[in-house]
Amino acid sequence: MNGKHITKLGFERKAIGLALAAAKAREGAGVERGAILYELKSVQADPAAYLAGGVYAELATELSEQNALSEIKKGAALLPSPLPYAVWGADLIEPGARAQMDVAMRLPITRAGALMPDAHVGYGLPIGGVLAAENAVIPYGVGVDIGCSMRLSVFAMQPDALKLEEAKILLLKHTRFGAGVAFDKRERGDHAVLHETTWDDQPILGHLFEKAAAQIGSSGSGNHFAEFGTLTLGAADLGLEAGEYLALLSHSGSRGFGAQVAGHFTNLAERLHPNIDPAAKKLAWLSLDSEEGQAYWQAMNLAGRYALANHELIHARLARALGVNVLASVHNSHNLAWKQQVDGQELIVHRKGATPAAAGQLGLIPGSMADPGFVVRGRGHADALESASHGAGRQLGRKAAASKLVKKEVAAYLKERGVTLMGGGIDEAPQAYKRIEDVIAHQSDLVDVVAQFMPRVVRMDSGSEDI
DNA sequence: ATGTAC
Numbered sequence: 001m002n003g004k005h006i007t008k009l010g011f012e013r014k015a016i017g018l019a020l021a022a023a024k025a026r027e028g029a030g031v032e033r034g035a036i037l038y039e040l041k042s043v044q045a046d047p048a049a050y051l052a053g054g055v056y057a058e059l060a061t062e063l064s065e066q067n068a069l070s071e072i073k074k075g076a077a078l079l080p081s082p083l084p085y086a087v088w089g090a091d092l093i094e095p096g097a098r099a100q101m102d103v104a105m106r107l108p109i110t111r112a113g114a115l116m117p118d119a120h121v122g123y124g125l126p127i128g129g130v131l132a133a134e135n136a137v138i139p140y141g142v143g144v145d146i147g148c149s150m151r152l153s154v155f156a157m158q159p160d161a162l163k164l165e166e167a168k169i170l171l172l173k174h175t176r177f178g179a180g181v182a183f184d185k186r187e188r189g190d191h192a193v194l195h196e197t198t199w200d201d202q203p204i205l206g207h208l209f210e211k212a213a214a215q216i217g218s219s220g221s222g223n224h225f226a227e228f229g230t231l232t233l234g235a236a237d238l239g240l241e242a243g244e245y246l247a248l249l250s251h252s253g254s255r256g257f258g259a260q261v262a263g264h265f266t267n268l269a270e271r272l273h274p275n276i277d278p279a280a281k282k283l284a285w286l287s288l289d290s291e292e293g294q295a296y297w298q299a300m301n302l303a304g305r306y307a308l309a310n311h312e313l314i315h316a317r318l319a320r321a322l323g324v325n326v327l328a329s330v331h332n333s334h335n336l337a338w339k340q341q342v343d344g345q346e347l348i349v350h351r352k353g354a355t356p357a358a359a360g361q362l363g364l365i366p367g368s369m370a371d372p373g374f375v376v377r378g379r380g381h382a383d384a385l386e387s388a389s390h391g392a393g394r395q396l397g398r399k400a401a402a403s404k405l406v407k408k409e410v411a412a413y414l415k416e417r418g419v420t421l422m423g424g425g426i427d428e429a430p431q432a433y434k435r436i437e438d439v440i441a442h443q444s445d446l447v448d449v450v451a452q453f454m455p456r457v458v459r460m461d462s463g464s465e466d467i
Numbered sequence: 468a469t470g471t472a473c
Contacts, residue, residue, distance in 0.1 A: 009473090041473080145468045179470050222468050259469040267473095 071386035085212040089117025089442030097126040118393025124282035127353035139266040141350035147307030148335040150364035159230040167457040177461040182214035189217035192253035212257040217313030229455040258303035275412040334390035367436030376447035401432035
């Protein structure tokens with residue numbers, strides 16, 4: 001047992017010597033190293049339990065003092081009650097999501113927030129939550145899939161000119177779905193984001209580069225999809241005449257790269273807030289004045305650009321295979337944090353499953369695998385922190401969907417709407433989602449609908465159970 | 468959402 005073992009556990013300053021002394025004493029008593037490390041971790045997790053006496057008492061005292069000091073420094077105590085925040089579609093939102101938002105509105109760094117009509121429970125901040133913080137960023141206020149985003153390409157082609165069989169072949173050939181999935185070396189795509197020097201700025205980014213390079217242009221699992229469908233423009237917009245167009249809509253994120261960045265920095269944030277109220281544990285933040293906060297900000301934005309690059313490759317491959325021009329395209333990130341002016345002050349606005357909707361800003365709000373999605377234009381509502389929903393939102397959790405929904409009824413729903421599905425888990429069934437029409441209706445003051453997209457051929461990961 | 472773990 002040496003100092004290296006101790007510092008690796010995260011002990012600092014005077015605690016290093018005390019931990020080492022205690023460890024030596026335990027070694028002397030014949031305790032194995034693994035057991036000692038476990039004991040040290042237990043003292044670290046709950047020093048109060050070791051204050052009374054024993055070999056770890058001195059260490060526990062020092063740790064308690066260090067924790068108290070760091071909590072004062074970081075101002076970690078929660079407000080006694082949540083700051084007020086606006087809610088859209090309150091009758092559509094489960095109590096659990098409200099409770100999570102209430103906790104987020106009690107963080108000392110929180111200045112404003114809002115809840116979108118597709119809100120449901122997530123880790124830390126609810127999905128559909130918007131949170132403005134002062135000079136701090138919350139890794140789980142952004143979410144695990146950093147930079148998760150949407151992209152739409154409108155093609156110079158009539159919707160029915162693409163035959164069903166060809167659409168299926170194209171999607172199968174040019175997209176990759178599933179956890180851990182990557183491209184073979186010779187099939188790999190390339191993009192400017194892979195040539196940024198940012199990857200050299202942090203060890204974690206360097207370590208993840210190879211994974212990112214292998215997975216670029218892929219789509220992942222869960223609710224991610226790529227689908228051909230019909231875009232209906234009721235009036236001229238997006239530089240297009242009114243009418244119907246063949247279009248491609250995709251939902252993808254930052255894959256393993258973003259997930260590992262998220263995991264790394266939320267662990268770091270939790271370690272820096274050892275005494276945070278347990279209710280807010282997953283909302284641990286990083287100050288933008290700290291090295292850690294700046295490192296997350298850089299990594300988060302790289303993951304955001306990487307996620308958009310994934311879409312660009314998916315769309316470029318399919319457009320090229322189709323051999324048609326792209327007439328218009330729209331994209332937006334819906335899991336990210338932005339610097340934004342709020343009431344004349346620059347704040348960090350986290351959108352975790354929320355579409356940026358500044359006045360005039362275009363965005364995409366999908367429904368489900370067999371329900372329409374919408375191209376929207378933001379109205380810049382201040383109380384929503386210039387945001388809207390990022391989809392319909394779950395009505396049933398993944399487990400509830402798998403146990404309650406019947407394959408036959410899902411298949412009938414798809415057939416009725418003329419949707420062909422490749423892959424897709426029962427937990428992604430349309431019946432697992434809120435009615436998109438209701439969700440859109442509840443945010444008519446946040447966005448205007450520009451166009452409607454009806455999916456026709458959908459590819460997703462297979463999930464736990466196929467439909 | 469990720470892909471098998473401080």
